[in-house]
Amino acid sequence: MAVITSVVMLATTKNDGPTLNSNGVVEWGVKNIIPLVLLVIGIGIIASARKGRISDNANTLTNVMLGMGVIAGAAVLYGFAGQLTDLVFGSG
Numbered sequence: 633m634a635v636i637t638s639v640v641m642l643a644t645t646k647n648d649g650p651t652l653n654s655n656g657v658v659e660w661g662v663k664n665i666i667p668l669v670l671l672v673i674g675i676g677i678i679a680s681a682r683k684g685r686i687s688d689n690a691n692t693l694t695n696v697m698l699g700m701g702v703i704a705g706a707a708v709l710y711g712f713a714g715q716l717t718d719l720v721f722g723s724g
Contacts, residue, residue, distance in 0.1 A: 673696055677689050709716070 673692075677692055680692075681689050
């Protein structure tokens, strides 16, 4: 009887498993990786400007700005997704 009781207790025990706190990783990426990527892009634009390819630089800069806008829009939607769904569908 004791074995059956312990098996039932193990079966009904909620085990969510380990959790991962990724806040530090995200903050580190925002503080370190994104500025380095923008630095490399900026150096590439300046280097190609010295070669006289201004129209290529304008296209590259436009693409970078559009990409940053898409990333910022995704971050805003990620941050306010709950509030947006409550606004559209109503909080039930």
